[in-house]
Amino acid sequence: MASKSIRIRANIKGDVTEVKALMSHPMETGLRKDKKTGEKIPAHFIKEVNAEHKGTSVMVAQWGVAVSKNPYLSFKFKGGAAGDTIKISWVDNKGESDTGETTIK
């Protein structure tokens, strides 16, 4: 499933699957000022990331403004097998969201 903002790699070695994801998102802290207007750029950041393996949640990440722009995430779990679906979804503070999927290789 092509996602606009999430790229995922999931690889299995032995019985451990390692998932790496890169998301496109400004992760604005709300503290930065627009150089032209002097106004603060409003906070816009991913609050929650949900990672699922075959439909079951493996990890939920709760993020604040201190996670870097275009966030990177990696985690590992057991019980996966090549060909299984990994799905990662995020929701941000404006209610926007996106989901990406891949299969374990």
Add this chain to the structure above:
Amino acid sequence: MKRRTFLRGTIATSMVGVAVSAGMLSPRAVLAAWPESSFAAKKVADALNSLHGTSAYTDSGDIKIKAPDIAENGAVVPITVSTGANAEAITVLVAENPQPLACNFELASNAQGFVSTRIKMGKTSDVVAVVKSGGKLMSAKKTVKVTIGGCGG
């Protein structure tokens, strides 16, 4: 009438049973609402109290923090936390940030004690990794020097 009620009750119970065995009602997977007060807390202890119900932790040699000694860019500091303990949650805090809580990872029972991400640091600070295991908190920290702060403003 009684038979109908009895059957309904039995089916409901067995449905719950199926749901539990399918892992849908597993307590680990319950999504907590986004912890607003934890992220707003201005001190590490307050953030931990709000997030995990306690700020008491023991230092642990079983938690490894991989982070640069000197961060070239405070806006993007790569951090990897790994532990051999059976981690229920891994929390990353930057002690000197205006709001120390950076991120929290809730892990399912089959997830390993390993997370990696990139965080913003306002200035040289201890990065504190807290692992929740068996309901208790353990922690380790690493000082990361920051030459160019990453919080903006």
